[in-house]
Amino acid sequence: MTKFAFEADNVVKHFGDVKALDGVTLRAEPGKIFGLLGPNGAGKTTLVRMLSTLLTPDAGTAQVLGVDVVRNPDKVRRMIGLAGQFAAVDEYLTGYENIYMVGRLYHLSAQEAKKRAKTLLEQLNLADAATRTVRTYSGGMRRRLDLGASLVGHPEILFLDEPTTGLDPRTRLDLWGIIRELIAGGTTILLTTQYLEEADELADKIAVIDRGKVIAEGTSNQLKAKLGGDVVEFELHKLSDSPKALKAMSALAKKQPTTDESGLTITVPVSNGSKGLLAVVRELDKAGIEPSALSLHRPSLDDVFLSLTGEKASTVASQPVAAKKGRRS
Numbered sequence: 001m002t003k004f005a006f007e008a009d010n011v012v013k014h015f016g017d018v019k020a021l022d023g024v025t026l027r028a029e030p031g032k033i034f035g036l037l038g039p040n041g042a043g044k045t046t047l048v049r050m051l052s053t054l055l056t057p058d059a060g061t062a063q064v065l066g067v068d069v070v071r072n073p074d075k076v077r078r079m080i081g082l083a084g085q086f087a088a089v090d091e092y093l094t095g096y097e098n099i100y101m102v103g104r105l106y107h108l109s110a111q112e113a114k115k116r117a118k119t120l121l122e123q124l125n126l127a128d129a130a131t132r133t134v135r136t137y138s139g140g141m142r143r144r145l146d147l148g149a150s151l152v153g154h155p156e157i158l159f160l161d162e163p164t165t166g167l168d169p170r171t172r173l174d175l176w177g178i179i180r181e182l183i184a185g186g187t188t189i190l191l192t193t194q195y196l197e198e199a200d201e202l203a204d205k206i207a208v209i210d211r212g213k214v215i216a217e218g219t220s221n222q223l224k225a226k227l228g229g230d231v232v233e234f235e236l237h238k239l240s241d242s243p244k245a246l247k248a249m250s251a252l253a254k255k256q257p258t259t260d261e262s263g264l265t266i267t268v269p270v271s272n273g274s275k276g277l278l279a280v281v282r283e284l285d286k287a288g289i290e291p292s293a294l295s296l297h298r299p300s301l302d303d304v305f306l307s308l309t310g311e312k313a314s315t316v317a318s319q320p321v322a323a324k325k326g327r328r329s
């Protein structure tokens, strides 16, 4: 029997009138990054807290490496690491002391805890700041330290709840690098994010969650394919070329090419991105047409979200008052 890294079966969780999880079913393969993508209030943190034994489901079941999170929470806790949405580090201790303390909580000897803290601080590029109190750390440094604390116990499964929210682009790239290293070392990661490009970049498999329900699931490419693949767009110098161009394109496009209002921009749906682009170029050349602009568009996960929910991911307003309350509790 395959053991999933973690799985949820028809999990339901209410907070008063709010149905934070409305029958979520997910399965993640070991050794991969599973991306949970959704807007504010979608239920991401609730699911992470459930899988990490901090919340119990009202209905449904969840397992980590085949171990039930409700029946056997202690065993689950020994296999997981959690870096929550809000860094849980002690402001008044140094970076080193924070990690050392976690090591001792994991029953490491003083010497082992010291060694582990040193290794992790180096791995997370915090060695130089190790002896400073966390109060003086930037947001990105705190997140890295929090990640370090979650790694002390060498977890097989790591839950990262929006690890890069609020970080500048460079710091985010640094963290992506660290996440990739962890994966290379064999860790399985559940990563929640509101950033479509982050899920696209890192996750082997993505579940899109909205209002407590999984509304789509697959690889980034599978999700994009739901939109019907790629699109080549080109612009003509003169309108009189339009009929000729459309005729040339209709021979190769899967669906009918379309023109914009000006009639100068032609959009051609193609099944295979770069090959499609080459085919368009060849047909245009044969027809003696030189476009003034030419580009290949791959649908972004933003497009996917828009087509799945009818709303842009960043503008979905879900229970703003309740969401604020829930996020910190």
Ligand SMILES: Nc1ncnc2c1ncn2[C@@H]1O[C@H](COP(=O)(O)OP(=O)(O)OP(=O)(O)O)[C@@H](O)[C@H]1O
Binding pocket: 015, 016, 018, 019, 020, 038, 039, 040, 041, 042, 043, 044, 045, 046, 047, 085, 194, 318, 319, 321, 322, 323, 324, 325, 326, 327, 329
């Ligand atoms: N402890 C709680 N008490 C009351 N409501 C809660 C609690 N935790 C979560 N909720 C509610 O459940 C819903 C899902 O919240 P959750 O924190 O899981 O969303 P999220 O996807 O993590 O959002 P964000 O991206 O803003 O972190 C929200 O409507 C939220 O207000």
Ligand SMILES: [Mg+2]
Binding pocket: 044, 045, 046, 085, 161, 162, 327
């Ligand atoms: Mg959250």
